[in-house]
Amino acid sequence: MAIEVLIFYLLAGVAIAAAAGVVLARNPVHSAVSLVLSFVNVAAIYVMLRAEFLAVAQVIVYTGAIIVLVLFVLMLVQQQDLPEFHGGRPLRRAVGFLLGLVLLAEVAAAILTRSLRGAPGSWPPEAVAAVGGNIQAIGRELYSxxxxxxxxxxxxxxxxxxxxxxxxxxxxxxxxxxxxxxxxxISLAHPRGVDPLQPVAELPGPHDNERKPAGGDRVLVMARNAEEFTEQPAWGEIRR
Amino acid sequence: MDWEPLIVSYLFGFVLLNVLLLAMAYMTWLERRLVAFFQDRIGPNRTGPFGLLQPIADAVKLISKEDIVPANADRLVFLVAPLLSFVLAPLGALVVPFGDAVTVFGRQVNLYVIDINVAALYFLAVGSMGVYGIILGGYASGNRYSLLGALRSTAQVISYELVLGLSLVGIFILTGSLSLVDILRVQQRTLVLGGLELPNWFLLSQPLAFVLFLIAAVAETNRAPFDLPEAETELIAGYFTEYSGFRFSFYFLAEYINMIVVSLIAATLFLGGIDGPFVDGVWWLAVKAFIFLFFYVWLRATLPRFRYDQLMGLAWKVLLPLALINIGVTGLVRLWGIGAL
The missing domain is CATH 1.20.5 (Single alpha-helices involved in coiled-coils or other helix-helix interfaces)
Structure with a gap:
């Protein structure tokens, strides 16, 4: 028994530390990775509670699909375009703090009002074993x-x-x-895959800044050294 | 707590990991030789007899290379991502049954590491975690090509995982269990069709699911013709462009171990695993897995790479409806008791 309690504390500790990392990380991708770590540890706790199906469903649905999609979006968006996570407006901070307090009170109430062992449900371990296992029991319950x-x-x-x-x-x-x-x-290696369709849409023309100057050639740049030369905007370069 | 089965499981897992690593090393050799023969070349044949020492030479070379971290990289994620990929790859093999229980030193030893009642879902879960190595590696490299490879991989793996999972539902309906050991036991029975006595392999009762699983598995392991995340010609090797030396080899290891694990799972789910004529045993599993591995190489040597939108269209508009139809038909057959399997 003691070793299982030890493993539980290890898993729970890592899960809580990772959850703190979600909030504290500066980089949103690091936040997402911490969330994955937290989810996996929670799934391991589910396994210890003999809820294998819940654990696997958690890993497949949350870490395998939802966080992957979140990362997908995070990677498509430029870092500087992301909203500011830390600080923010004072009102938002106050509301966030309040909501956090409410959640904490809820969880604390849920933990404190129940005894250490919850009320036994309608599926004791023997009944689960009788129908063949965890999944079979969940299936019966869900579909009846x-x-x-x-x-x-x-x-x-x-x-x-x-x-x-x-x-x-x-x-x-x-x-x-x-x-x-x-x-x-499915025609492999064809630009659009099909032939008898409308022509491929024309590419947009070059931006005004990218156009060659009307004079034709590039302006002759006189520079004393390499740094001064590279400081000149190259042809087509857009300076921000 | 009962320590003995735990220790036996760990030892078996250790042996399994080493066998997988060895198999992976010779899979690279085999692939290079086979692709060479497909292309009318000779392939590596200088290091040792038939080039058999080539994988060892490759490993030594990769270990001794410099480990480069790009200046633009997200350092910690960059260093961890390949390890993640490599650690998750062999986990799927833990649920594969390698034979009936044997007696070693007077003890009953099961030839699998774990038998959980969600084994097939566990395999899918490990597969869905494996994509993180690719995504994080591509993101952390700080390179546009790597990022594109990671994005493609994300979309591809999510789509094909759906098909992979749904293609297995027919088997679950027929066996009423998700444990690979139970699925194997059902397949070890004999199917009597008219005057024919056939093995009750799910290849025969679920042919459509088998084809779907095969296609989705190739996409899931990022192999040609679905190797868009690492398309050399467009993305300069995609997510692992910036990796060098041993970190690169972790991705390499992960890809080949994934192939082997998927082959083992496919052999167990659809081809009856250790079931075979004469004496059942792990050799039949090896032969069947080898057939799948050969098929992988054959595909790579034969088919050009898919275009990206075709890849997604194939998953969502062709494979997914087919998988759903397969589930519906299997459920009806099971409901009306026609199959009597």
């Missing part, structure tokens, strides 16, 4: 007692999927046909 919530969730997800498809669908019939044709013609 929680039938209505499951179907409501399914309906909601279906509506979201249909909405996403509707938003992504091209407006014009021709475009829709073109998309369908592109899907069913």
């Amino acid at each position: 007692v929680y039938m209505l919530p499951i179907q409501a969730t399914a309906l909601l997800l279906l509506a979201a999927t249909v909405g996403a498809l509707f938003l992504a669908r091209p407006e014009l019939i021709e475009e829709r046909l073109a998309v369908a044709r592109r899907l069913f013609t």
Whole structure:
């Protein structure tokens, strides 16, 4: 027993430290990585509680998909365009502090009002073992007692999927046909994949700053040394 | 706490890891030789007989190279990312059953490291974690090409993981369990079709799922023709452009170990694992996994790389609906008891 308690404290400690890292890290990508670490440690605690399915679902859904998508967006956005995480406006800070206090009170109340061992549920370990394991027990419970919530969730997800498809669908019939044709013609190493379509859209013209000066050649730069030469804007270079 | 099974599991895991590393080393040799034969070349044949010492020479070379960290890199993440990739790669093999229990020194020893009742989901979870090595490595390099490789990898792995997971649901419906040991036991039965006696492999009852799994697994391991994250010709090797020496070799190791692990899992799930004619045993698993590995090399030598939008279109518009149809049909068959499997 003692060794399991020790492992639990190790996992819980790392999970809390990582959760603190999410808030304290300056770089949003580091925050996301800390969150992954925290999730994995929480999943390990689920395994210790014999809730393997919950642990694996947590890893697949949260760390494997959601945080990956968060990182995806973070990497697409320039670092300097991200909102300021630390400091911020005083009102926002105060609201954040208050909400944190409320959450802390909630968690503390939940922990303090229950005894160390919670009330036994309708699935004692023997009953779980009798139906074949964790997953089988969850499946039975979900598809009998929680039938209505499951179907409501399914309906909601279906509506979201249909909405996403509707938003992504091209407006014009021709475009829709073109998309369908592109899907069913997998021609490798072709710039657009299909031949008999409209021509490839023209590339946008060069920016005014990138255009060659009307005089033709580049201005002759007289420089005494290399640094002075490189300080001159090169042709096409846009200085910010 | 009962220490004995724990220690046995750890020892078995240690042996397994070493076998995987050795297999990985010779997989690189095999791939280079095979690709060479496909392309009418000879391949590495100078180091030792048939070039068999080539992997060792490569390892020595990689260890002795300089470990370069770019000035623009996010240093800590850059250093950790390849280790993450490498550590997560062999974990999937822990749930593969390598045979029936054997008796060693008067003790019953199971030939698998762990048998958890969510084994198949565990394999998917480890696979979904493995992408972090690629994403973080690409991001931390501070290089546009690496970042593009990481972005592609993110989108690709999320899409194909869905297909990979859904292609397995048919098997779960037929066996009623997610444990690879249980799935293997179901496959060891005999399927009687008319006058024919066939092995009850899921290749026969779930052919569509098998094809989907194979395609998704190739994409999941970032192998040609789905190797867009590291496309040499467009991205200069993508996420590991900036890595050198031993850190590069960690990515290399991870890729090949992933291939081997996916082959082992595919052999266990669809081809009956250790089940085979004459005597069941780990050799049948090795033969089946080798077939998959050969298939990987064959694909790489044959097919050009997919275009990026085609890759995503294939996953979402072709493979995903097919996987859903497969689940629906399997569920109906199971409900009406036609299969009687």
